[in-house]
Amino acid sequence: MKNKIIIVILVFVSIFLLSFIIIQRYSRVEALSRYGSNGDEVKQIQKKLKDWGYYYGNIDGIYGSKTLSAVKSFQKKNGLKVDGIAGTQTLNAMGITSSSNNSGKSNNNSSNVNLLSHLIYGEARGESYVGQVAVGAVIMNRVKSSLFPNTISGVIYQSGAFDAVSDGQINMTPDSTAKKAAQDAINGWDPSYGAIYYFNPNTATNSWIWSRPMTVTIGKHRFCK
Secondary structure, three states, rough: OOHHHHHHHHHHHHEEEHHHHHHHHHHHOOOOOOOOOEOHHHHHHHHHHOOOOOOOOOOOOOOOHHHHHHHHHHHOOOOOOOOOOEEEHHHHHHOOOOOOOOOHHHHHHHEEEHHHHHHHHHOOOOOOOHHHHHHHHHHHHHOOOOOOOHHHHHHHHOOOOHHHHHHHHHHEEEEEOHHHHHHHHOOOOOOOOOOOOOEOOOOOHHHHHOOOOEEEOOOEEEEEE
């Protein structure tokens, strides 16, 4: 009789421990936003995607079909697994902190943000925030273009490409605005409307640049393709 009681107790303890492990694992997964989720993290996702032109719905914190579609579009453009789930890598790419973030993607992203923010600060620190993001977007558009190197560092340090590199202003310490602008540009916000060039009409001496089709003018910079 005593042995039976011990066996029953052991069975109940085993079931309890197994249930606890399953619940903990399930909770960690559900901490990442997906279709049907709701809360502050979803609002952050919606706001970011709306700023970058992926999402056109209300920022209501409800992960519905519009949010799902926007997340998939973001993932596709940023070379991520297109599953519509705002998991670790997707949240990292959006600049949203998650307790389960891995360090590899984050470290690589941080390096790119740091370099791009130096370029933005050196080239456009006197411009509006949108103007600074637009300069960063030009870098990102060049990375995607077959006419330029396919990395951020390659584009920035291409010979003669940017005055800030030539005159050493890229070595200045960027402020928080330039860093935020760099992150937004990397995440896909493009106020330049696909531009791969920009210049200051008041100081430009290269006649060729004037022949490029203009996309938009922001502050002192004219953006073109």
